[in-house]
Amino acid sequence: MLDDFMTRAMLAGVGVAFAAAPLGCFVVWRRMAYFGDATAHAAILGIALALALEVSIFAGAMVVALIMALTVTFLTGRGYAMDTILGVLAHSALAFGLVAVSFLSGIRIDLMAYLFGDILAVSKSDLIVIWGGATLVVALILWRWSALLMSTLNEELAYASGLHPKREQLVLTISLAITVAVAIKVVGVLLIAAMLIIPAAAARGLARTPEAMAGIAGAIGAVSAVAGLQGAYVLDTPAGPSIVCVAAILFAGLNLVGWRSKNAM
Template identity: 90%
Template sequence: MLDDFMTRATLAGVGVAFAAAPLGCFVVWRRMAYFGDATAHAAILGIALSLALQISVFAGAMVVALIMALMVTHLAGRGYAIDTLLGVLAHSALAFGLVAVSFLSGVRIDLMAYLFGDILAVSRLDLMVIWGGAALVVGLILWRWSALLTSTLNEELAYASGLNPKREQLILTISLAITVAVAIKVVGVLLIAAMLIIPAAAARGLARTPEAMAGIAAAIGAISAVAGLQGAYVFDTPAGPSIVCVAAILFACLNLWGWRSRSGV
């Protein structure tokens, strides 16, 4: 079954959707959309370094994404506006990564595949990495679910409950770095933030509890992956962007349906 490239691609897309769904909910609740985008952009520098050092692209992208996320967390509130800091670091890392790639002699690299994904070229090893990373992210989120929710709602309440919001932020940061690393092969660096944000934003109007929102977001992400791949196959369009397009269409349709339900039309 795994010998079929479409089967491997579908499993990869669903795996990324399951990893991104619960994390994307926290990104939406904490208004960290730009944070996720900045972390994803930094992964290009990690890819360049991993190719230069001949190590795993997954490991290089995850380490640099994690360093970027930790740097932003550490520098925030030290005289820099968070959006300015994210803009400077994100675009600087992306630019340095693209320049570093141009210096790699003797290394053939498909830059478009890393920017927009190459899900149709997913191998069995890639599947193991994607699903292993997804399981780790879901495990981390489930382990700290209550603490993460409390810290997201109110930091003072978290401190009063004996929790450390900075530790919960670190767990989210690590989860984000892992998700970025496993999603590069599927949707690419430039579209990772979309898979984090759009399914979670689409699920927000349908869910009555945080747990329901995470579950609905996972379903929307999985549907987007499957339908996007089928659309790419039928219409001969890029697979990664097609997946994001389906997610955007679902977001628009669900919001329109919610608006009509509220207005009684």
């Protein structure tokens, strides 16, 4: 079954949706959309360094994304607003990464595959990495679910309950770095933030509890991956962007249905 490239592509897309769903909910609740985007942009530098050092692309992207996220967390509140720090570091890392790639002589690089994904080229070993990373992310989020929710809703109440919001932020940071690393092959650096945010945002109006929102977001992400791949196959369009387009259509459609339902009451 795994010899079929479309089957591998669908499994990879569902794996990324599996990881991005609960994490995307916290990104939406904490208004960290730009944080996720900046971390993804930094991954280009990690890819360049991984190719130069001849190490795993996954490892290089994850390490640089993690360093980027930790740096932003450390610098926030030290004289600069978070959006300023994110803007400086994200665009700087992306620029340095693209320049570094240009110095890699003797290495053939399909830069578009890293920017927008190359899900149709996913191998069996890639599937192991994607699903291994996704499982680790979900395990981290489930382990700290209550603490993360408390820290997101009210930091003062979290402190009063004996929790450390900064530690919970670190859990999210590590999870985000892993998700960015596993999603590069599927949707690429420039579209990772979309897979984090759009399914979670679409699920927000349908859910009554945080747990339900995470589950619905996962379902929307999985449907987007499968339908986007089928659409790309039929229409001969880029796979990664097609997946995001389907997620955006679902977001618009679900919001339109919700808006009409409210007006009908």
